[in-house]
Amino acid sequence: MTNHWILSFACDDRPGIVHAITGAIVACGGNITESQQFSSADTDRFFMRLQVEADGPREDFERELAPVVERYGMQWQLDDVGRPLRTLVLVSKAGHCLGDMLFRQRAGQLGVDIPLVLSNHPDLGSLATFYDVPFEHLPVTDAASKAAFEARVLEVVEQHDVELVVLARYMQILSPELCARLAGRIVNIHHSFLPGFKGANPYRQAHARGVKLIGATAHFVTSDLDEGPIIEQNVVRVDHAQSPAQLMAIGQDEESRTLTRAVQWISEDRVLLDGQRTIIFR
Amino acid sequence: MTNHWILSFACDDRPGIVHAITGAIVACGGNITESQQFSSADTDRFFMRLQVEADGPREDFERELAPVVERYGMQWQLDDVGRPLRTLVLVSKAGHCLGDMLFRQRAGQLGVDIPLVLSNHPDLGSLATFYDVPFEHLPVTDAASKAAFEARVLEVVEQHDVELVVLARYMQILSPELCARLAGRIVNIHHSFLPGFKGANPYRQAHARGVKLIGATAHFVTSDLDEGPIIEQNVVRVDHAQSPAQLMAIGQDEESRTLTRAVQWISEDRVLLDGQRTIIFR
Amino acid sequence: MTNHWILSFACDDRPGIVHAITGAIVACGGNITESQQFSSADTDRFFMRLQVEADGPREDFERELAPVVERYGMQWQLDDVGRPLRTLVLVSKAGHCLGDMLFRQRAGQLGVDIPLVLSNHPDLGSLATFYDVPFEHLPVTDAASKAAFEARVLEVVEQHDVELVVLARYMQILSPELCARLAGRIVNIHHSFLPGFKGANPYRQAHARGVKLIGATAHFVTSDLDEGPIIEQNVVRVDHAQSPAQLMAIGQDEESRTLTRAVQWISEDRVLLDGQRTIIFR
Amino acid sequence: MTNHWILSFACDDRPGIVHAITGAIVACGGNITESQQFSSADTDRFFMRLQVEADGPREDFERELAPVVERYGMQWQLDDVGRPLRTLVLVSKAGHCLGDMLFRQRAGQLGVDIPLVLSNHPDLGSLATFYDVPFEHLPVTDAASKAAFEARVLEVVEQHDVELVVLARYMQILSPELCARLAGRIVNIHHSFLPGFKGANPYRQAHARGVKLIGATAHFVTSDLDEGPIIEQNVVRVDHAQSPAQLMAIGQDEESRTLTRAVQWISEDRVLLDGQRTIIFR
Known part of the structure; x- marks a missing residue:
């Protein structure tokens, strides 16, 4: 039988x-x-990603790799091509990102295996159910319930050996402890504007300022909010005739496709970290 | 003889x-x-832009317009199609925006008439000379020389009845007085990033952060630096392999084409102001 | 009650x-x-599209319009903003276009009312059923069954007062009689390449030739196959590393979004015919 | 001294x-x-392109390469990074492609060394002269003068050891003999439409048909006219309001940037041939 692996590694050049x-x-x-x-x-x-076909077993390959890995002090990963990434999805009320991920997964275009969708609101339960994905509602209303929610996240991560946590418009700020525990394994999506806008209703501000481009950024989460390494960005052209509501609809489409693409690249081991930057081997 | 006019106006709806x-x-x-x-x-x-062909003289058209303009309290402008816009260009050392404007003007693609390029550095004199455009160097080194430079700007504006002042990478901050005097008649270009970066070397910061899109924004200048109404924005995709110098080269290309396009739209009376927003009738 | 209408018309200029x-x-x-x-x-x-708000009834508006319409010999249409377009969808085996249309319709992004999906194959029945849209399978295997299929099309068009027939990857050639009967009311989607490729497997040919762009064209159907007025086109960049199968997947995405957008514009009365050309009032 | 080379090769996989x-x-x-x-x-x-830095002389590297090249039967090329490509440019009357190439070359963005611009018309002589590039006019009016022109092409190719011949809107068809002699060393640019149009005035046809995208294709020239391996393609969106003349202006911009980019990639040894396809190592 032929095996097909992805070998990715980083080491001093x-x-x-x-x-x-x-x-x-x-x-x-x-x-x-x-x-x-x-x-x-x-x-x-130095960063490298290889796809390798071989007839022998994985053990043979690992035996050959061992001295090389040792000599160069490589951080490395060996994965099967096509193996779905075990992914926990956190959501709140907005369903556009979750819907796109589940649709793409079922269509065979997104290699993830989702043991659970966890939410601080009940709204998206039926969407998850339609796609036969388990859904759990755990309200977050105060410090104690927030701690319980995060404890449940860690429990699921451990229980299902979760490799990636996706914040698909999860609207709670994660504690620094959780960010640190899952460093490099949490991805978030947020809208992006030129210039950036702070505060409550960025689409209304973007409209008021007459921006001509709106978009979205997918990034790894660090305890420095919205400041982790960027994985993917997209923008789309808008004009003066579009209302704040229309800008939001356009922005949400960009959020969906940007997040899904980022998750896809991670699932294919195409995203490596170089300090605060990502290396994307598309 | 057939006349071809542009009529643009704004009034309460x-x-x-x-x-x-x-x-x-x-x-x-x-x-x-x-x-x-x-x-x-x-x-x-309410905003409107019309192009109108008529055989009679301009006076006839203005006589018919007068009562309408009066009744609706219109701010209006009547222009000849194709009349070049009298444009003063301010530059410093970087020539990419000036070069693109002069090239497009000579190629008949940009309807501007440039009585003077005024600079606080001598570097771009030969470029202006090649295109037979007058160039003047006036150093800005302290408050007095800065005031002299701005006085010269106003003098040129008055002398040549200048309609638009273009900051084609002019690296001095204009005084609030000048911004107020020429409100709605100064356009600036600056690089744009998602997210935005403050400080000295934004391309280095963008590289360090691993941004995937870089671009440029053309906007009207107000005394609120880089915060005036946006006219045009463009971005281009970049990746991890590009150095800060390469990002800068790409960004400069975007600056050139974004600024030139904004000036072209203004020269064709396609840009109207709606508070802090622009209406662009492309 | 305030009414909101779309008035579109064409007449000699x-x-x-x-x-x-x-x-x-x-x-x-x-x-x-x-x-x-x-x-x-x-x-x-001369072509025009207006959206008009008024408090009075439609009859009042039509009474005012009548003499104008008469005087200028206008072909005109008065429609309610937001009224769904009665749309018959024809499909064969490939479900990407149908799936996108039904998804967008349910999400409130596509203003169509689909009384029936009619197919010469049974494959897409469950997809239609999931979206609660009636589905009918009528095999086409010879001249007689083809005539029966087209007779059924006309019957449904009459029975449901269908305004648009969408060929969502319906792989049978329509008879010239049907094209003539429903002129300007049938829209088709096909893949597009630079340069064009004739024959059985265009994606394989595009791969063999190493094209760098593949796309899709939505157009009105005339008896001149694939030659009717173009409504919308999109392309996406590809490279040498993509297999024919990957090119096909990319091309199908373009087909879906191009067809859906064309149907949306038609449903909003934004598409007018000027001889062999379309005027698109986006 | 550190050398910086480009090694590119192809061999059986x-x-x-x-x-x-x-x-x-x-x-x-x-x-x-x-x-x-x-x-x-x-x-x-199998195709590969490597950039290699080394302190030793080229001979050392070639000595090490020799047995590998021999063993795998590689077609290979070793080049210095940044060495300009010796390029002969053929033109007729339209100057947009030549102008862009010369501008980019002088700006240090295009690594070509142009010993001669050869034309069958005198029109572009002053443009070449402005950029200090030799220009020669050789009319083509009949079979004899055409043969003389092509003989001059081969003479220049030999005399200056020309590596690439660029048809920058050269409007004569090359003889099959010349195509064969310079196979893989001639690049051409032509406009591209969806669908394609044959005959005299494609922009007029594109307008008449109401196409929504127009573009350009750069390709290697074979004796099969306009059918050689594609190097690069671009398109831009147009709409019903643009006249044939405007479409042509837009198309010419695409031609310029597409051709210049193709030449740049060739000059950096990024374009390899795989039968009728190009491999582009961007």
Whole structure:
């Protein structure tokens, strides 16, 4: 049987890395079907993502990789092509992002396995149910219920070995402790404007200012709110004739497709972290 | 001889405006070749831009317009199609925006007549000279020389009946007095990022943060720096492999084309002000 | 009660049209909320679309319109804003276009009322059923069954007063008689490439030729196959690494969104015919 | 002194290629700064482009490469990063493509060295002269003068060791003999429409048909007119209000930027041929 793996790794940049890693692939009879690499001038780190076909078992490949990984001090990951990412989704009331993810997943376009949709509101239960995905409602009204919600998040993460937590318009701020515990494993979506707007109703502000472009940014969550490494951004052109409500509808479409694309890239191991930046091997 | 005019106006929105204005056009035998209108729900103002062909003289048309303009309290402007806009350009050292404007003007794609390029640095003199546009260098090094520079701006505006002042990467902050004197007649260009970055080297910050889109915003200048009504915005996709220098080159291309397009729309009377917003009749 | 109408019309271009039509609007106390017009230099025809708010009944408005319509020989249509378009959808096996239309309709983003989905294959029955839309399967295997299918189309059109027939990847060629009977009321979607490809598997040909853009075209159906007036086109960038299957998936996404957008514009009376061209009042 | 090379090659796909080639790089102390590869499922060919920094001389690198190149039967090329491509430009009367290339070259954005602009019309002589590029006018009016023109092309190619011939809106059809002699070394630009139009005035036809997108395609020239491997394509959105002349102006902008980009990629060895397809390592 032929196996098809994704090997991704990062290490300090120095000569011979590609030669060494491809040596391990040759040694176990593997064939490279996709390969991308990047040397970061910012951090002097080297990043690589390989897709490899081979007939032998995974153990053989790992045995060949071991000395290379050791020599170069690589942070590495070996994954099966097409394996769905175990993903916990947090939502509140707005369903556009959840709806798009579930639709794409069922259509076979998004490689995620969702053990649970967890929400601080009951509104989206029927949507999850339609797609046969478990849904749980846990109100967040004060510090205690918020702590309970976050404890439940960690419990689900542990129980289902969750690899990614997606904030699909989850409108509560996560505690710094949770952000730290799940660093690099939480992705968020928010609207984006040129220029940025602070405060309650950004679409109304964007309309008042007459912006010509509105968009969305998907990023990893850090305890520094809305400031984590950016994964994907999109914008769309608008004009003076559109009302705040229309701007919001357009912005939500951008949020959906931007978040779904970010999650897809993560599920395919295409997103690597280089300090505060992401390397995207599209 | 057939005349071809642009009539643009704004007034409080109430029934009968279009009927009245087109009545004046019919009365002088005019034909409407282009027409756009917008009712602002924000300010209850009505905006319209018409292109009109007629055989009679301008005085006849103005005589028919007079009672309509009076009745509805219109702010209005009547212009000849194709008349170049008298435009003063201010620059500092970077020539990408000036070069694009002069190239487009000579190619017949940008309807401006530039009596002078005024700069606080000598660097771009030869570029202006190549395009046979007068250039003047007036250093700005302290409060006195800055005041002298701004006095020269006003002098040129008066002497040449300048209709638009373009800050084509002019790197000095204009005084609130000058902004007030020339309100709605100064346009500026600046780079734009999602999210925005403050401080000295935004392209370096954008690179450090790993932004995926960079762009530019053309806007009217108010005394509130970089906060005037937005005229046009563009973005372009970038990725992790691009250096800060490459991001800057890409950003400058966006600045050039965004500024030139904004100036073109203004020269064709396509940009009207609705409070802090622009109405763009493209 | 306030009414909100869409008035669209076409007539030979001559002075006074806008003045006359707005006179009728003023006379019944109407207010124009949206207005677009176009003079075709190709056919000397004038086209206009107006949205009008008024308190009085439709009969009053029509009474004022009558003499204007008469005088200028207008082809005209008066519609209620937001009234869903009665739409018959024809499909075969591929469900991407149907799925998108039904999803958008349910989400309130597409103003159509679908009395029936009619197909020459049974495959998409469950999709229609999920969205509570009637589905009928009528095989087409020879000349007789094809005639029966087309007779059923005309029957449904008559019975439900259908305004638009959408070929949502319906893979049978319509007879010239049906095209003529429903001229200007059938819309089709097909993939588009630069350059075009004839024959069985265009995505394979596009891949073989290494095209960099693939897209889709929505157009009105005439008896001249794939040659009717174009309503909307979109393209997306592809590269050498994408397989024919991936190109097809990308192309289908473009087909869905292009067709849905075309249908939406038709449902809002934004598409007018100027000979072989469409005027799109977006 | 540090050298910076581009190594590009193609060979039959089999295991061990990357390991072998990176072995040669390691052996001469080289460092990989950019790397892209592609396995063609169509032809079972493997393509790779590497940028390599090394301190030693080119001979050392070539000595290490020799056995690898031999073993895998590679077609290969070793180039200095930034070396300008020796480029002969052929033009007729339209100057938009030539103007853009010369402007970009002078601005340091296009790595070409142009020993001659050769034209069958005198019109563009002053444009070339402004940019200090030699210009030669050789009329083509019959078979004999056409043969003389093509003989001059081959003479210039030989004399200046020309690597690329750019047809920057050169409106004569090249002979099959010339196409064959310079196979893979001639690039052409032509307008592109959805659908395609044959015959004399495509912009007029595109207008008559009401197309919504117009664009341009840059491709290698083969004796099969307009049918060679595609390098780059772009489109831009247009609408019913644009005249044939405006469509042509828009189309020419797309032609300029598409051709310049294609030439830039070729100058950076980013374009490889896989049968009738191009591999673009952007």
